[in-house]
Amino acid sequence: MRKILIATLVATSALATTGCAVTSGQSTVGQYVDDATIATRVKARFAEDSSVSAMRIQVEALKGTVQLAGFATSQAEKDRAGQIASGVPDVKEVRNNIIVRPPSKD
Numbered sequence: 001m002r003k004i005l006i007a008t009l010v011a012t013s014a015l016a017t018t019g020c021a022v023t024s025g026q027s028t029v030g031q032y033v034d035d036a037t038i039a040t041r042v043k044a045r046f047a048e049d050s051s052v053s054a055m056r057i058q059v060e061a062l063k064g065t066v067q068l069a070g071f072a073t074s075q076a077e078k079d080r081a082g083q084i085a086s087g088v089p090d091v092k093e094v095r096n097n098i099i100v101r102p103p104s105k106d
């Protein structure tokens with residue numbers, strides 16, 4: 001129990017001393033950390049799924065709402081990205097702004 005308490009104090013003090021700025025719309029540092037965690041989880045799930053490109057799709061989170069942007073090569077990829085994001089814990093809403101752009105035939 002003591003180790004958990006020390007780890008929590010170290011993590012909290014690290015956040016306080018790094019100057020972690022709360023962005024517009026986020027009321028607390030805790031909310032900022034929660035949103036960063038959600039976005040990271042979504043990106044990690046994209047990386048694990050071979051049908052979605054984690055490199056072409058950007059993920060942002062604000063108060064549990066995830067916004068997806070970037071480009072997909074098919075409607076199926078766009079839809080799958082939305083499904084993956086919806087399945088991440090603490091995601092309240094997904095705004096799927098991914099643009100479908102088939103690969104060029106150069």
